[in-house]
Structure formats: C-alpha cells, structure tokens
Amino acid sequence: MSPDPADDEVRRSVREQLAEGRLFWASGGSTVRRGTGRPCTVCGKPIANDSVEREIRGPGDRFALTHEDCYRIWREESRRLQSP
Numbered sequence: 001m002s003p004d005p006a007d008d009e010v011r012r013s014v015r016e017q018l019a020e021g022r023l024f025w026a027s028g029g030s031t032v033r034r035g036t037g038r039p040c041t042v043c044g045k046p047i048a049n050d051s052v053e054r055e056i057r058g059p060g061d062r063f064a065l066t067h068e069d070c071y072r073i074w075r076e077e078s079r080r081l082q083s084p
Helices: 005-020 068-082
Strands: 030-034 052-057 063-067
Touching: 005 068, 052 068, 063 068
Parallel strands: none
Antiparallel strands: 030 052, 052 063
C-alpha cells in the first residue's frame, strides 16, 4: 500500500512547523472530544462535528487542536526527529 499524498503533505508541513518552532513536540497529554469546527493547528482545516478532535497540551500555556490523523503524523514526526 503506497502512502497517501495528503499524508506526505501533512508530514512535510509538520517537519517545517517543528523546525520553525510553530509546533511544539507532540509528547504531552491530550484530551479527545467531538470536533468543534475550530481549525486544526497542523493542517489548518476545520475539525468537523462528526470528527474526533484532540487538544494537546504543550509547554507553558500552549495548546493545539488537531484531527486524529494529523495528530498521529505530528506525534510520529516528533518521535522520529527527537530520536538520536
């Protein structure tokens, strides 16, 4: 099965945002709920009411809202980039 081109685009975006400090490392706790229509911190698209929304706590008072798939990619890239 080949990777989804949309996943590749999100993965590139996550790497850029981590490098520029716009995203923090996805390693903290999160809260899961029904989507609220607010934009995803990772991809910028609204998180629909029929979707899962994750609220991820970051350093200080920072937080992010993401789609489940965007969170998975963000977490994978955070782990990969932090590994020695």
